[in-house]
Amino acid sequence: MIAYTSIIDFILTFVAGLLFGLAIKKGLTTFVLAIVGFVIAGYVGLTFVPKISFSYEVTKFLSLATAYVKDVQLGAIAVSLTVVLFLIGLAIGLWKG
DSSP states (O other): OOOHHHHHHHHHHHHHHHHHHHHHHHHHHHHHHHHHHHHHHHHHTOOSSTTOOHHHHHHHHHHHHHHHHHHOOOOSOOOOHHHHHHHHHHHHHHHHO
């Protein structure tokens, strides 16, 4: 007999992935719209934060990203049903969010 707590655990894991996906999609949309707003404001001549260069920020981001990506090693990955449900919820949250 399957315990109700394990079923609830799977359901909550799926819902957590769904909410994370929704939050990530909304956050990325907000970030992109903020960047577009700053670019348009910079083109018009309004500055919100002085002495910030877009090319400098991109270079800094890429150097940090490459430094962290080099450290990631994906060896043998054990995938459980919990991880699969979380990733499915995350994908649906990103897709439908």
